[in-house]
Amino acid sequence: MKQMHPDDAAAVAKAKGGDEDAFRALVERHTRGVYRLAYRMTGKPEDAEDVVQETFVRAYRQLGRFEERSNFATWLYRIGFNCAIDYMRARPHRESAEEPETLERISGQSRGPGIDDLVYASEIGERVQTALNALSEQERAAFLMRHYHGHSIEEICNALNLKTNAAKHSIFRAVKKMRVALRPLLESAEMQKQ
Amino acid sequence: MTNWHPTDEDLILHFYDEGGADEAHRIVEHLHDCAACRAVWAELGETFKLVDRAGMPEPGPGFERVMWARVQQALPAPRRAAWSIHVVLPIAATVTVCVLAGAYAWRVMHPSSAPAATKTGAPGGTLAAVATTTKPDSALGERVLLSALDDHFQQAQTLLVELNNAPEDADDFTFERTSADELVSSGRLYRVAARQRGERQFVQMLEDLEGVLLDVARTENGLRPEALQALRARIESQDLLFKVRVATKQVHKRQKDLMTTAAAANE
Numbered sequence: 001m002k003q004m005h006p007d008d009a010a011a012v013a014k015a016k017g018g019d020e021d022a023f024r025a026l027v028e029r030h031t032r033g034v035y036r037l038a039y040r041m042t043g044k045p046e047d048a049e050d051v052v053q054e055t056f057v058r059a060y061r062q063l064g065r066f067e068e069r070s071n072f073a074t075w076l077y078r079i080g081f082n083c084a085i086d087y088m089r090a091r092p093h094r095e096s097a098e099e100p101e102t103l104e105r106i107s108g109q110s111r112g113p114g115i116d117d118l119v120y121a122s123e124i125g126e127r128v129q130t131a132l133n134a135l136s137e138q139e140r141a142a143f144l145m146r147h148y149h150g151h152s153i154e155e156i157c158n159a160l161n162l163k164t165n166a167a168k169h170s171i172f173r174a175v176k177k178m179r180v181a182l183r184p185l186l187e188s189a190e191m192q193k194q
Numbered sequence: 195m196t197n198w199h200p201t202d203e204d205l206i207l208h209f210y211d212e213g214g215a216d217e218a219h220r221i222v223e224h225l226h227d228c229a230a231c232r233a234v235w236a237e238l239g240e241t242f243k244l245v246d247r248a249g250m251p252e253p254g255p256g257f258e259r260v261m262w263a264r265v266q267q268a269l270p271a272p273r274r275a276a277w278s279i280h281v282v283l284p285i286a287a288t289v290t291v292c293v294l295a296g297a298y299a300w301r302v303m304h305p306s307s308a309p310a311a312t313k314t315g316a317p318g319g320t321l322a323a324v325a326t327t328t329k330p331d332s333a334l335g336e337r338v339l340l341s342a343l344d345d346h347f348q349q350a351q352t353l354l355v356e357l358n359n360a361p362e363d364a365d366d367f368t369f370e371r372t373s374a375d376e377l378v379s380s381g382r383l384y385r386v387a388a389r390q391r392g393e394r395q396f397v398q399m400l401e402d403l404e405g406v407l408l409d410v411a412r413t414e415n416g417l418r419p420e421a422l423q424a425l426r427a428r429i430e431s432q433d434l435l436f437k438v439r440v441a442t443k444q445v446h447k448r449q450k451d452l453m454t455t456a457a458a459a460n461e
Contacts, residue, residue: 020266020269024262024266027258027261027262027265028258028259028261028262031257031258031261031262032252032253032257032258035253035257035261036250039250039251040250045251045253049261049264050439050440050443052261053261053264053265053268054268054436054439056261056265057265057268057269058436060265060269060270061270061430083436086433086436086437087436087440090395090399090436090437090440090441090444091395091440091444124244124247124248124249125248125249125250127248128244128245128248129248129250146210147210147242147245152212153212168203168207171206171210172202172203172206175202175206175238175241176202178241178245179237179238179241182241182244182245183237183241185244186237186240186241186244
């Protein structure tokens, strides 16, 4: 298990006692981290901000249940992922991130541009985000927790209330879909090298 | 070299260091000897590199401060003064006027399709009229419904926040009870209209809200601390406050979309 940031431990103890400044320090320290996961999950900045807000509000309410020996960031991100999942489930289907044909569509699109267009991180980011949006909520959450946040399969099971096999298969399916979606980018880059 | 080849799943677990030491050793040895598996492994690695390189919009320098302001505003605060009737009445009036205007306009525009119940002044009033006159293809009906839902969700949100922040020893919940009662009645009518329009998310939201609102409306002899705690637990376990906020945001977005569409059509 990851070690808790020493400043987090002190701030959590004070925040549990009702110290609002201490909770503010926790919010300010972890806001960007939670925003990143929320953005990857929802795919929209404004939705990500809503998820960040709700994550900290839930964390505040549940602070009494937080165990000192746990890692605050891990605990907080777990709340963040669940908030993001709830958020996505609550928004109407017609607004859910991507249509089923997205993988085919983005694969087709990727054959056009040359390497100059592809080297920009923002362009790649857009493609990766589109591929992420095409995953199911569970696949996306499990993959992001594993890949970007380094959570173990066991931690993912606890956070998403999944059995080991279900968590593993969510990651497998996510990686498989990401490979299909991003393969044209790799091929395009490979062709440019040649 | 053996006939064994790691599957894609084996390689993914290996990449994430989840396969165990023996398995890792076995895969490393195999990759050393097998060009085909090495190619798959390399492609997997390139895909993950691409994922790692993906940029994303970073919030501006004052983001922490802005988010703290938003969080602080949403944190449980000392109980505010009970709702003022001067605030609630105009809101209710706005909903009623909006709904009336929508129903009337619909009937004027589509006289032949107005149902008999509304022509004959059937019981149920104006809200029922909207529930029965809205057609799936009517932008007007959609606007009326969204407007009514906007107010409904905002009132419900305020009520839920009040319940969350109420002190344990509060003994007067008359206003909350009355408001919940009104919200139950109007919510049922909006639900009919929403269902007719195929707005499944809003129907579900209204159903989720009704359960808690009914509990509040039935507390004739005040709310004992344990009952208040149970209500709060229910609100929290169902994430009602969050869901209502999301629903409100969706209503606003839909209203904005409708205005944009209408403006484009007028050009």
